[in-house]
Amino acid sequence: MGTIGEVLVGLLGGLGLFIYGMQIMSEGMQKAAGDKLRNILEVLTKNPVIAMFTGVILTVLVQSSSTSTVMIVSFVNAGLMSLGQAVGTIFGANIGTTITAQVVSFDLGMFALPAIAVGVALNSFAKRRLKKYVGRSILGFGILFLGLTMMSDAMVPLREQEMFINMLKQFGAFPALGVLAGAMFTIAVQSSSAATGVIIALTLQDLLTFESGVALILGTNIGTCATTLVASVGSNLAARRTAAAHIIFNTIGTLLILIILSPFSEIVRMTADTVPRQVANAHTIFNVGMAVVFLPFTNKFVNLVIKLIPGEETGIQQGSKYLDKRVLATPSVAISNARKEVIRMGKLAHEMVDEAYESFLEKDFRKMKLVEQKEDVVDQLEKEISTYLSAISYSSLTTSQSKQVTSLMNAINDIERVGDHSENLVNLTKAIIEDNLPFSDTAIKELSDFHEKVSGMYQKAINAFEDEDYEKAREVVEYDDVIDEMEKILRKHHMMRLNEKRCHPSSGVVYLDILSNFERIGDHSTNLSEAIFGDD
Numbered sequence: 001m002g003t004i005g006e007v008l009v010g011l012l013g014g015l016g017l018f019i020y021g022m023q024i025m026s027e028g029m030q031k032a033a034g035d036k037l038r039n040i041l042e043v044l045t046k047n048p049v050i051a052m053f054t055g056v057i058l059t060v061l062v063q064s065s066s067t068s069t070v071m072i073v074s075f076v077n078a079g080l081m082s083l084g085q086a087v088g089t090i091f092g093a094n095i096g097t098t099i100t101a102q103v104v105s106f107d108l109g110m111f112a113l114p115a116i117a118v119g120v121a122l123n124s125f126a127k128r129r130l131k132k133y134v135g136r137s138i139l140g141f142g143i144l145f146l147g148l149t150m151m152s153d154a155m156v157p158l159r160e161q162e163m164f165i166n167m168l169k170q171f172g173a174f175p176a177l178g179v180l181a182g183a184m185f186t187i188a189v190q191s192s193s194a195a196t197g198v199i200i201a202l203t204l205q206d207l208l209t210f211e212s213g214v215a216l217i218l219g220t221n222i223g224t225c226a227t228t229l230v231a232s233v234g235s236n237l238a239a240r241r242t243a244a245a246h247i248i249f250n251t252i253g254t255l256l257i258l259i260i261l262s263p264f265s266e267i268v269r270m271t272a273d274t275v276p277r278q279v280a281n282a283h284t285i286f287n288v289g290m291a292v293v294f295l296p297f298t299n300k301f302v303n304l305v306i307k308l309i310p311g312e313e314t315g316i317q318q319g320s321k322y323l324d325k326r327v328l329a330t331p332s333v334a335i336s337n338a339r340k341e342v343i344r345m346g347k348l349a350h351e352m353v354d355e356a357y358e359s360f361l362e363k364d365f366r367k368m369k370l371v372e373q374k375e376d377v378v379d380q381l382e383k384e385i386s387t388y389l390s391a392i393s394y395s396s397l398t399t400s401q402s403k404q405v406t407s408l409m410n411a412i413n414d415i416e417r418v419g420d421h422s423e424n425l426v427n428l429t430k431a432i433i434e435d436n437l438p439f440s441d442t443a444i445k446e447l448s449d450f451h452e453k454v455s456g457m458y459q460k461a462i463n464a465f466e467d468e469d470y471e472k473a474r475e476v477v478e479y480d481d482v483i484d485e486m487e488k489i490l491r492k493h494h495m496m497r498l499n500e501k502r503c504h505p506s507s508g509v510v511y512l513d514i515l516s517n518f519e520r521i522g523d524h525s526t527n528l529s530e531a532i533f534g535d536d
Contacts, residue, residue, distance in 0.1 A: 006154070006157070007154050007155065007157055009154070010150055010151070010153065010154025010155075011151055011154045011155065011198075013147075013150060013154075014147045014148065014149070014150030014151030014152075014153075014154060014201070015147065015151060015189070015194060015197070015198060016147065017143055017144070017146055017147030017150060018143075018144055018147030018148055018151065018194055018197045019147075019189075019191060019194050020143060020147070021140045021141065021142070021143030021144030021145070021146070021147055022100070022140065022144055022191075022193060022194070023140070024136060024137075024139055024140030024143060025136075025137050025139075025140025025141050025144060027136060027140070027396065028133045028134065028135070028136030028137030028138075028139070028140055029060075029061050029133075029137050031129075031133040031136070031396075031398055047088075048084070048087070048088035048091075048295055048298040049088070049295065050088075051084075051085045051086075051087075051088025051089045051091075051092065052088045052089065052091045052092035052095070052291060052295060053092055054088075054089055054092060055068065055072075055088065055089035055090060055091060055092020055093040055094075055095070055096060056092040056093070056095050056096040057092075057096070058071070058089070058092070058093065058096065059092070059093045059095075059096025059097050059099075060096050060099055065093045065094060065096060065097035065192055065193070065224055068089075068093040068096065069090060069093050069224070069225075069227070069228040069246055070227060070228060070326050070327070071326070071327050071330065071333060072086050072089050072090060072093070072242060073086075073228055073232050073239045073242050073243055073326075074239070074324035074326050074327050074337075076236075076238045076239045076241075076242045082238075083238055083241055083242060083245070083302050083305070083306075084298060084299065084302050086242045086245070087242075087245050087249070087298055087301060087302055087305075088295070088298055090242075090245065090246050090249065091249070091290075091291040091294060091295060092291070094221065094249075094250070094287040094290070094291065095284075095287045095288055095291055097192055097193055097196075097224070097287075098280070098283045098284040098287050098288075100193040100196060100197070101193070101196045101200065101217075101279075101280040101283045101284070102280050102281075102284060104144070104145070104148055104196070104197055104200050104280075105200050105276040105277050105279065105280035106276075106277075111142070111145065112142045112143075112145035112146040112148075112149055113142065113146070114142070115138050115139070115141050115142030115145065116139055116142035116143060116146065117142075118135070118138050118142075119135045119136065119137070119138035119139025119140070119141070119142055120135070120139055121135065122134060122135025122136075122138065122139075123135035123136050123139055129398065129399075144197075147197075148197055148200070148201055151197070151198060151201040152201040152204045152205055155201060155202060155205045155207055168202070168207060168208055168209070168212050169209060169212060170212075171208075171211075171212035171215045171216055172209045172210075172211030172212035172213075172214075172215060173211075175211070175214075175215040175218075175258055175261055176215075176258065177215070178212055178214075178215025178216050178218075178219060179215055179216075179218050179219040179222065179254060179258070180219060181215075181216060181219060182195065182199070182215065182216035182217060182218060182219020182220045182222075182223060183219040183220070183222040183223035184219075184223065185198070185216075185219070185220075185223065186219065186220045186222075186223025186224055186226075187223045187226045190226075190227060191224075192220040192221070192223065192224035195216075195220045195223065196217065196220055196280075196283065199213055199216050199217055199220075199279065200276050200279065200280065203275045203276040203279055204276055206275070208275070208279075209275070210265070210268075210269065210275050210278055210279065211265065213275060213278075213279035213282070214261075214265060214268070214279060214282045217279055217282055217283045217286075218254050218257060218258070218282075218286065219254075220283075221250045221253065221254055221286070221287070222247075222250055222251055222254055224250070225243075225246050225247040225250055225251075228242075228243045228246045228247070229243050229247065232244075237309070237311050240309060241305050241306065241309045244305055244308065244309050245301070245302070245305045248304075248305065248308070249290070249294065249301070253286065253287075253290040253294075256290075257286055264282075264285075264286075265282075267285070268281055268282045268285060271285075319377075319380055319381070319384060320341050320381060320384045320385070320388075321340075321341065321344060322337045322338070322340040322341040322344065323337055323338065323341050323384060323385065323388045324337055325388075325391070328388075328391055328392060328395065329395070331392055331395045331396075331397055331401050332401065334388070334392050334395075335392060335401060335404050335405065335408070337388075338385060338388055338389055338392065338405075338408055339404075339408060341381065341384075341385050341388075342385060342408050342411050342412055342415070342465075343462065343465065343466045344381075345378060345381045345382070345385065345412065345415050345416075346411070346415045346418075346462040346465065346466075346528070347462060348374055348377060348378055348381075348419075349374075349378055349415050349416075349418040349419045349422065349458075350418075350455070350458055350459055350462060351374065352371050352374050352375065352378070352418070352419055352422035352423075353418065353421075353422050353451075353454070353455050353458060353521060354455055355367045355370055355371050355374075355422075356368075356371050356422040356423070356425035356426050356429075357425060357447075357448075357451045357455075359371065359425075359426060359429055360425060360428070360429040360432070360447075360514075361444070361448075363429070363432075363433055368426045368429060368430065371422055371423060371425075371426045372423065372426065374419070375419050375420070375422065375423045378415070378416055378419035379416065379419070381412075382412050382413075382415075382416040385408070385412050386409065386412060389405050389408055389409055392405055393405055407531045407532070410527070410531050411465065411528055411531050414524040414525075414527045414528050414531075415524070415528070417520070417524050418458065418521050418524050418525075421517040421518075421520050421521050421524075422517075422521075424513075424517050425514060425517055428510050428513055428514055428517075431510060432507075432510055435506060437504060437506055437507040437510060438504055438507055439507055439511070440497065440502060440503060442493075442497070442502075443494070443497070443503065443507075443511055446490050446493065447511070447514060447515075447518075450486060450487070450490060450515065450518050451518060453482070453483065453486065454483060454518045454519075454521050454522050454525075457476060457479050457480075457483065457522055457525045458521055458522075458524075458525040458528075460472055460475065460476050460479075460525075461473070461476045461525040461526075461528040461529045462528070464476060464529055464532060465528055465529070465531070465532055468532060469532075470532065470533070472529075473529035473530070473532040473533065474529075476525055476526060476528075476529035477526050477529050477530060479522075480522060480523065480525075480526040483518075483519060483522035484519065484522075487515055487516075487518075487519045490515055491512065491515065494508060494511055494512065494515075
């Protein structure tokens with residue numbers, strides 16, 4: 001009993017170190033890559049081959065196919081990726097996860113402690129951030145192999161447990177049972193890479209035959225789909241189809257290999273002399289082979305998924321569209337999502353500016369109601385984005401990422417105020433209608449000109465923010481003086497009309513309030529553009 005307890009402690013402790021090492025290595029690689037991770041995702045095209053290679057790179061960076069496929073589901077849910085792009089990326093994610101198996105299949109345990117020493121030294125004493133991040137990656141690599149060595153050493157006593165060895169042999173004799181066991185274990189540890197690490201550790205101690213190892217490794221491909229399935233709960237139809245595509249692809253692939261398991265095994269045996277290497281190669285050949293077979297039929301596969309998961313998206317999405325808590329562990333992606341939500345919020349506020357003024361010109365209650373509804377959405381978005389950015393702040397961020405979060409926080413405050421000023425315009429219009437206040441043609445013409453200039457200024461500020469266009473942002477900041485001067489001139493014109501009794505005094509008060517709200521929108525446009533420079 002004591003032996004079993006020691007085995008369990010060593011196995012679980014080693015597994016914990018293995019997973020922790022993967023996390024540290026992933027964090028270091030992501031920080032070293034910086035915003036390149038976001039850029040990688042943004043170059044996706046409809047070309048399935050490019051999407052597949054993107055999936056490989058993404059999974060290598062985050063060190064987990066489960067994490068990368070969850071990210072893919074969130075991108076589809078946010079409308080950043082089509083189902084066709086997602087399918088190609090999933091093919092690549094499956095290939096990317098085999099790299100971990102390839103690395104750990106080599107007996108590199110002797111390098112674990114030196115890697116930890118080098119990693120700690122770089123992380124602690126290097127002056128350049130990039131070297132620190134590389135050091136963190138090396139540290140994670142060392143901890144990963146230390147965990148693998150601990151798991152392997154902990155299993156030595158199991159060599160004498162005949163019942164345990166016979167049970168493992170059953171996975172080779174009955175491959176379907178091995179696939180099921182591999183899937184269940186992967187679901188339990190929530191990581192196909194971790195499950196693969198345990199399987200490799202078993203083969204290193206000769207506790208697993210080649211046949212059993214292949215069956216278990218095939219099962220990890222099905223088990224990893226569980227995380228994607230959970231991630232799709234509550235998502236839109238396209239995201240649910242993406243999760244379904246992952247499950248269907250991996251399940252069909254596994255069933256095909258089970259049918260041709262004997263010739264597949266013979267091919268794999270020829271690739272290496274040791275069982276750990278053979279099992280790792282089986283994992284790679286399976287995933288590369290399935291991707292190559294399915295890739296030319298991506299569109300047909302997508303159509304199959306659509307037929308199996310039919311339906312149409314209904315209704316207008318309320319609240320945030322791009323914010324997804326499932327990617328908070330990857331700050332560069334989470335910040336990119338938050339940025340897209342801020343831009344969406346900014347465009348919504350711009351619609352409010354124009355619709356509020358149109359409701360004034362047309363005395364249109366329907367547009368007034370629309371502005372009020374959008375104001376509720378803008379207020380809700382401010383709260384959701386603020387909460388999301390605060391959650392990102394709890395992560396370990398680079399200096400650049402911290403500046404981006406601060407910039408986005410400032411931006412949502414200015415955009416929310418633009419929404420407030422638009423609502424103020426609606427309330428002023430209601431007062432005009434209730435009191436039947438007259439406005440001269442000259443006053444209307446002046447307000448229309450002012451609205452056009454302010455609306456254009458705010459539109460340019462949003463475009464500059466979206467495109468990170470410093471030249472446009474500079475133009476907006478410089479244009480603020482033009483808006484301020486124009487407001488002064490219009491106020492002077494108003495006072496002249498008032499003195500000449502060409503303007504109703506009560507109308508004059510409202511006129512000045514409208515001017516003031518437009519001028520404040522101009523100020524917030526300037527703040528929004530200045531936030532771009534603060535992001536630099």
